[in-house]
Amino acid sequence: MKSYDVIIIGGGVVGCMTARALSRYQLSVLLIEKESDIGMGASSANSAIIHSGHDPVPGTLKAEMNRLGNPLWDQLSQELGIPFKRTGAYIVALDEPCGCLDSLYDRARENGVPAEIISGEEMRRREPKINPTTAGALYTPTAGIVDPFAACLAPLENAIHNGVEVLTETDFSDFLFEGRKIVGIRTNRGDFACRWVVNAAGLYSDEVMHKAGVRPDFKITPRKGEYYILDKTEMQIENVLFPVPTAVSKGILVLGSTHGNTLVGPNSNLVPEKEDRAVTPEGLAEIWSHSQRLIPSISPRSIIAVFAGLRATGNAHAQNVDYSHDFVIEVPAEVQGLVNLGGIESPGLTSAPAIAQRVVELMQEAGEKFVEKKEFDPIRPARPRFNHLSHEEQAALVAKDPRYGRMICRCEMITEGEIVAEIHAPLPAHTYDAIKRRTWLGTGRCLGSFDMPRVVEILAHELGVSPLEITKKGAGSEFLVRPTKDVEG
Numbered sequence: 001m002k003s004y005d006v007i008i009i010g011g012g013v014v015g016c017m018t019a020r021a022l023s024r025y026q027l028s029v030l031l032i033e034k035e036s037d038i039g040m041g042a043s044s045a046n047s048a049i050i051h052s053g054h055d056p057v058p059g060t061l062k063a064e065m066n067r068l069g070n071p072l073w074d075q076l077s078q079e080l081g082i083p084f085k086r087t088g089a090y091i092v093a094l095d096e097p098c099g100c101l102d103s104l105y106d107r108a109r110e111n112g113v114p115a116e117i118i119s120g121e122e123m124r125r126r127e128p129k130i131n132p133t134t135a136g137a138l139y140t141p142t143a144g145i146v147d148p149f150a151a152c153l154a155p156l157e158n159a160i161h162n163g164v165e166v167l168t169e170t171d172f173s174d175f176l177f178e179g180r181k182i183v184g185i186r187t188n189r190g191d192f193a194c195r196w197v198v199n200a201a202g203l204y205s206d207e208v209m210h211k212a213g214v215r216p217d218f219k220i221t222p223r224k225g226e227y228y229i230l231d232k233t234e235m236q237i238e239n240v241l242f243p244v245p246t247a248v249s250k251g252i253l254v255l256g257s258t259h260g261n262t263l264v265g266p267n268s269n270l271v272p273e274k275e276d277r278a279v280t281p282e283g284l285a286e287i288w289s290h291s292q293r294l295i296p297s298i299s300p301r302s303i304i305a306v307f308a309g310l311r312a313t314g315n316a317h318a319q320n321v322d323y324s325h326d327f328v329i330e331v332p333a334e335v336q337g338l339v340n341l342g343g344i345e346s347p348g349l350t351s352a353p354a355i356a357q358r359v360v361e362l363m364q365e366a367g368e369k370f371v372e373k374k375e376f377d378p379i380r381p382a383r384p385r386f387n388h389l390s391h392e393e394q395a396a397l398v399a400k401d402p403r404y405g406r407m408i409c410r411c412e413m414i415t416e417g418e419i420v421a422e423i424h425a426p427l428p429a430h431t432y433d434a435i436k437r438r439t440w441l442g443t444g445r446c447l448g449s450f451d452m453p454r455v456v457e458i459l460a461h462e463l464g465v466s467p468l469e470i471t472k473k474g475a476g477s478e479f480l481v482r483p484t485k486d487v488e489g
């Protein structure tokens with residue numbers, strides 16, 4: 001049985017940031033992910049905001065992790081090549097001045113977050129497309145936007161560079177115990193021995209902790225958020241625009257993304273199934289009507305895609321969820337060797353680097369000795385994005401490798417060279433969707449109709465397999481099928 005000091009269950013942003021934090025030290029670390037790729041859960045289906053921290057209830061772990069996490073993103077994005085912009089954000093009061101901006105301002109100050117109330121006139125100057133009835137807004141300058149998938153991939157690639165091992169398509173099923181001490185885990189790929197397990201399983205973190213006999217009453221109920229993505233050539237909003245929040249969510253936003261698209265959403269509805277990521281006509285109608293209140297000129301012509309993400313809401317049993325439900329971040333007393341993370345809903349993306357640091361602190365408090373590796377390298381260079389380079393840089397890249405001169409995705413201008421680089425990266429991309437998440441290929445007007453057959457060919461060639469084996473997102477999603485006898489003829 002292979003043995004590790006630490007095994008992390010879950011390759012979302014929390015697991016990936018934790019892997020990177022642990023890779024600084026002389027520890028053997030394995031991260032397991034049940035899906036064909038990392039970051040396929042909430043971590044790549046969210047609003048992608050690095051929240052200022054104005055919103056969480058003061059005194060909660062959410063407020064603390066948000067406050068500690070937000071400032072870490074400048075250094076992280078530089079070291080790891082993660083697209084990140086500190087844009088600031090506006091919480092917009094429509095129609096008439098409402099006292100809610102004052103109470104939001106007070107909460108922001110209580111959370112130690114810089115904030116300023118601006119007039120409706122100033123808001124209209126900063127965002128000319130905003131509803132002319134805007135009466136004022138709370139501006140939080142420290143909010144930002146990030147590429148959420150890069151926020152998983154980049155730290156994990158850096159962790160791999162510093163010695164961490166990763167296994168995808170590896171599903172945790174149980175703990176191995178000696179008395180109350182965890183000594184390993186059971187998976188579909190066999191057993192692995194370890195001294196510590198970090199539960200970073202997102203929506204499934206309740207089931208993982210129950211296998212250890214921890215918090216038997218803790219239940220995660222998925223809370224769905226639906227979105228529209230708008231075509232960047234038709235509608236561009238660069239600001240982050242919130243309405244004033246409701247009791248259950250931060251409200252339906254309109255915001256720019258690091259890819260240049262405008263995003264509209266999310267709503268907030270509890271759903272019974274942990275795999276129910278389907279969008280609904282009612283949900284889409286709801287987010288559209290709310291977005292039109294913020295930006296009346298928004299047009300359905302500019303819609304190019306829809307998606308939904310599931311928040312891992314802890315102990316929410318009714319539609320009217322208590323929004324103050326807090327993160328669980330603990331080393332539980334019942335067992336030895338578990339760092340238990342649960343209910344990591346928003347602001348979990350923002351907080352992930354701070355949660356990763358807290359994991360290290362909790363293990364230290366529990367007696368684990370952390371010895372820094374002399375050879376730790378914090379840098380993970382971003383791979384070249386042809387479309388972002390100057391003409392001179394593009395010419396130099398094509399001269400070095402002609403595959404950067406072959407355009408595969410015409411909307412997003414993604415070249416064969418970029419696709420090949422992702423297939424041979426430290427965490428290799430083996431499916432169409434894995435390439436899409438890494439390059440943003442196939443996300444323009446044609447939604448991949450032109451690039452898909454070429455990407456299948458490139459994947460088959462680079463992996464040395466038949467195109468019949470290439471999948472969209474893992475086994476069962478093959479693009480091509482073997483002709484049946486009848487068709488052959």
Ligand SMILES: Cc1cc2nc3c(=O)[nH]c(=O)nc-3n(C[C@H](O)[C@H](O)[C@H](O)COP(=O)(O)OP(=O)(O)OC[C@H]3O[C@@H](n4cnc5c(N)ncnc54)[C@H](O)[C@@H]3O)c2cc1C
Binds near residue numbers: 033034048173200
């Ligand atoms: C609609 C929506 C909007 C949001 N907006 C924001 C925002 O703007 N800003 C912000 O800060 N936060 C936001 N969040 C919250 C944020 O996205 C999450 O808190 C964060 O992504 C949680 O990361 P995670 O790693 O805990 O979970 P996940 O990303 O879900 O990762 C958990 C991983 O564990 C894996 N796993 C589960 N079970 C097993 C098993 N048995 N074996 C192996 N692997 C397993 C899963 O496959 C998954 O990849 C939003 C969330 C949603 C859904």
